[in-house]
Amino acid sequence: MQTTLADFLRDTPDGEEAKSIVGKCVHCGFCTATCPTYQLLGDELDGPRGRIYLMKQVLEGQPVTESTRLHLDRCLTCRNCESTCPSGVKYGRLVDIGRKVVDDRLEAQGIHRPARERFARWALRESMTRPALFGPAMRLGQRFRPLLPLALRNKVPQPVDAGVWPHNTHARKMLLLDGCVQPSMSPNINAATARVFDRLGVQLVVAREAGCCGAVRYHTGDHDGGLDNMRRNIDAWWPAVQAGAEAIVMTASGCGVMVKEYGHLLRNDARYAERARQISALTKDLSELLPDFSDTLQALTTEAREGKSGNGQRVAYHPPCTLQHGQQIRGKVEALLTGLGVDVKLCADSHLCCGSAGTYSVLQPELSYRLRDEKLANLQASGPQAIVSANIGCITHLQSGTGTPVMHWIELVDRMLG
Ligand code: SF4
Ligand code: SF4
Incomplete structure (x- = not known):
């Protein structure tokens, strides 16, 4: 689809990238059949093709409404449509850019999200990305789990014993991303990973200064905050990378997909571009290793x-x-x-x-x-x-x-x- 960017997006990296992604869509609709939200709601605008059309209009400067935002909010960013698309449309990147533009434009028109929604998004960003806050809150929630309302109880898993973290030294070393919520919700996952690698003669090293991969902030519209999280992780990992760490191991695929995109997302950052590229190249899901x-x-x-x-x-x-x-x-x-x-x-x-x-x-x-x-x-x-x-x-x-x-x-x- 041919897109003529509005003035406020012309010659911006996000605008040009979004335009090139939309340009690949031939409107065939194959993706619609595999979209979970289309299957549930049956509305073209709650499927990828409809959302791409909405974003094209936004990129061209046409009026943005709360309805536009609602259809983009309902997208899971599951990227099933990318797997289905025969034209290689990178929908995930497009919707990240599209959501930010829509939010910014509505804000500029004075159309704010309802207070409850704003609070929920703020609370998610500020609590999930801070283990020092999230950890104690999770422990408190686990203690009083039976008393919590169902909606909250669903988010609080039963406490699990992590077992022993191995302390053997091996010549082969890999970095492990501890993550933001996983150590509090399911500490056994990283400990089990470390034990398995230990048996295989590989030592997993956690850089304590690293934290959230950036996904929570980036995907809720705080692109600057997400990019800051990424830069902090690159700084935390870089000494071990230079010392020869063979890989950066991801035990959560949601973090893995984000860290693999550091190279792309920081490509225009003169200071971090090359390091980000190397970090992404070193990043591997457990199932790849x-x-x-x-x-x-x-x-x-x-x-x-x-x-x-x-x-x-x-x-x-x-x-x-x-x-x-x-x-x-x-x-x-x-x-x-x-x-x-x-x-x-x-x-x-x-x-x-x-x-x-x-x-x-x-x-x-x-x-x-x-x-x-x-x-x-x-x-x-x-x-x-x-x-x-x-x-x-x-x-x-x-x-x-x-x-x-x-x-x-x-x-x-x-x-x-x-
Ligand atoms: S990312 Fe998932 S929910 Fe969103 S449009 Fe694509 S298939 Fe549908
Ligand atoms: S399958 Fe790809 S090319 Fe076809 S409508 Fe969906 S995104 Fe566009």
């Missing part, structure tokens, strides 16, 4: 098999959108677990979002819970003993709707190693 160790893992799990849980278990795997669509990584987790003797099933419609989608489950609860319940019905159809996934948001969201244990797949591998 562990297949290289699959022989060793198989030998270790066989050795530990006697009487241990995990082997032969029936599990249903939910691949997060940030892994299968955002990072375009498919099949690796299933192959690895199958190789270790786990009976892994993908469910019907496994390409669809579970409704968690970062902050979406808080900001759009109705659609989010409908998607969760549909996803759980599909996942549980095979009668799994556990559901495994690869992102803390999906894990917590799914667990809030089922008594079947939901965990990160690395926790299963950790258990199998004994």
Whole structure:
């Protein structure tokens, strides 16, 4: 689609990028069929093609309304449409830019979000990205969990013991992103990862100054705050990168997809562009790294098999959108677990979002819970003993709707190693 940028966007990096993305869309509508919000709402404007059309109008300077914002707000940013699109339209980048332009233009017209919504977005940004605040709040919530209203209880997982963090030194070292909410919500995920890598002869190093990957701020319209989070992480990781860290390991696919975009998002920052590019290149999801160790893992799990849980278990795997669509990584987790003797099933419609989608489950609860319940019905159809996934948001969201244990797949591998 040909787009003529409005004056306020002409020659700006975001404007030119958005124009080039829209230019690739041939309006075929293939993406609409795989869009979860279109499937739920049946409105063209709640599907990718309709949203792209809305954003094109905004880029051209046509009037922006609250309805425009609503249709963009309802998008999960699951990027299922990117996987479907035959023309390579980078919808995720477009909607990030489009949302910011729409918010700014409405603000400029004095059309503010309702106070409750503004507060929710502010609270998410300021609490989730600050572990020193979020951690104590989560512990308090866990203590009084039974007394919390259901909506809040759903966001507060049962407390889990992280187990022992290994302190062995190995010549092979990789960085591990601790993340912002995961250490408080599910501390066992990173500890299990460190234990598994320790058994494989790799030491995982956490740079304590690193924090939120930037996704929470960036995807809720605070682009400057998100970019600042990214620069802080680059500074925190850089000494270890220079010292030869082999990779930056991501245990949450939602963080992984963001860190892999640092290079692109900071490409115009003279000071950080090159470092950001190198950081993104070094960033790997767990499922990209562990297949290289699959022989060793198989030998270790066989050795530990006697009487241990995990082997032969029936599990249903939910691949997060940030892994299968955002990072375009498919099949690796299933192959690895199958190789270790786990009976892994993908469910019907496994390409669809579970409704968690970062902050979406808080900001759009109705659609989010409908998607969760549909996803759980599909996942549980095979009668799994556990559901495994690869992102803390999906894990917590799914667990809030089922008594079947939901965990990160690395926790299963950790258990199998004994
Ligand atoms: S990102 Fe997901 S919800 Fe948004 S338009 Fe694309 S498929 Fe639909
Ligand atoms: S599938 Fe791609 S080209 Fe076709 S309408 Fe959707 S975004 Fe546009």
